Amino acid sequence: MEKDFHFQTKLLHNNHKVDKGTGAVSVPIHHSSTFHQFDFDTFGKYDYARSGNPTREVVEEAIAQLEGGTRGFAFSSGMAAISTAFMLLSKDDHIVLTKDVYGGTFRLVTRVLTRLGIDHTFVDMTNLEEVEANIKENTKLLYMETPSNPTMKVTDIRGVVELAKKYDCYTFLDNTFLTPAFQRPLELGVDVVLHSATKFLGGHSDVVAGLAVVKDEELGNELAFLHNSFGTILGVQDCWLLLRGMKTLSVRMEYSSKGALEIATWLSKHEAVKKVYYPGLEDDPGYTLQKSQASSAGAVLSFELEDREAVKKFVDAVEVPVFAVSLGAVESILSYPATMSHAAMPPEEREARGISDGLLRLSVGLESIEDLIADFEQALRSSK
Numbered sequence: 001m002e003k004d005f006h007f008q009t010k011l012l013h014n015n016h017k018v019d020k021g022t023g024a025v026s027v028p029i030h031h032s033s034t035f036h037q038f039d040f041d042t043f044g045k046y047d048y049a050r051s052g053n054p055t056r057e058v059v060e061e062a063i064a065q066l067e068g069g070t071r072g073f074a075f076s077s078g079m080a081a082i083s084t085a086f087m088l089l090s091k092d093d094h095i096v097l098t099k100d101v102y103g104g105t106f107r108l109v110t111r112v113l114t115r116l117g118i119d120h121t122f123v124d125m126t127n128l129e130e131v132e133a134n135i136k137e138n139t140k141l142l143y144m145e146t147p148s149n150p151t152m153k154v155t156d157i158r159g160v161v162e163l164a165k166k167y168d169c170y171t172f173l174d175n176t177f178l179t180p181a182f183q184r185p186l187e188l189g190v191d192v193v194l195h196s197a198t199k200f201l202g203g204h205s206d207v208v209a210g211l212a213v214v215k216d217e218e219l220g221n222e223l224a225f226l227h228n229s230f231g232t233i234l235g236v237q238d239c240w241l242l243l244r245g246m247k248t249l250s251v252r253m254e255y256s257s258k259g260a261l262e263i264a265t266w267l268s269k270h271e272a273v274k275k276v277y278y279p280g281l282e283d284d285p286g287y288t289l290q291k292s293q294a295s296s297a298g299a300v301l302s303f304e305l306e307d308r309e310a311v312k313k314f315v316d317a318v319e320v321p322v323f324a325v326s327l328g329a330v331e332s333i334l335s336y337p338a339t340m341s342h343a344a345m346p347p348e349e350r351e352a353r354g355i356s357d358g359l360l361r362l363s364v365g366l367e368s369i370e371d372l373i374a375d376f377e378q379a380l381r382s383s384k
């Protein structure tokens, strides 16, 4: 029986703290694709590495433990995790999902699942009445992403779970932005937690990976079957990189989220900034709800400048963050949702979701916050 350590300690002291055979403190990378069977009649735990590999198993156990689940699965990308989980559905099923869903999930749902006869309705998930009004006879899944990307809207997780129970639907939640360091949806009744581990869990912009976690045993078996059927597994080198990144998750998230609050507060007082989206700000519409279901608002915020021209000048002048797709790394990352994360979304859909041409998203890294603010100050001056 494992002791009930604090989250920070659990990141380091789990079943795989040391390798049982050698005492190795770093998890060995098992490059074997197949495993010798010592007994003709009874096969061992591992047979073929798509179905199970000891290195991958360590990441899978670790994320299950951190999210408070029973089974974890490591995928070749966040989209591999998300698309495989969607295969828990069947033809003629219907999904209700949040309007400002990640661009890749939007593409999958609107252009792939529709071809397979799986239909969907986008709703404002912050409005539970709207969610309920759009649940149909064949609705099988309520899909959440909170805080949402990039306008940081907060969904009432407990409220959506209650609706799912009432109408007998699954709930999935994309927990990429907060990670189990700040938000543990399984503890609030969600069925499947999904991650792009490419972001905060990996944390170093050096690996593309995805994770899924469940608590229910039956659902775990179904997902294991799909994982093996599709073969959307994470390679062992990447499993190791992800494990190394995860060891520092807690300290990185704490530092970067404190910085995010500081920067959001500063931006919200700046005359060149039209609007700041960050549920850690007391006057943000999601503030109270966020506090009730997560221990921080996280390390990502968005802010709106006058227009595309102002954004261009700002990005040209800024020196500290990298200007790139992605988030959740040791280096701060500035993104332009209109042409990056949400490029797959038609312009009118984008505008309707508040993703204007003036909107920038910032993922706060581990630089000095003072340096970041000074850099933004000079860049905002040149954006005028």
Ligand SMILES: *Cc1c(COP(=O)(O)O)cnc(C)c1O
Pocket: 077, 078, 079, 080, 102, 104, 145, 149, 174, 176, 177, 195, 196, 197, 198, 199, 208, 209, 210
């Ligand atoms: C990046 C991201 C994904 C997709 O993950 P990949 O690892 O890029 O496939 C899904 N959801 C959110 C919220 C993301 O930020």
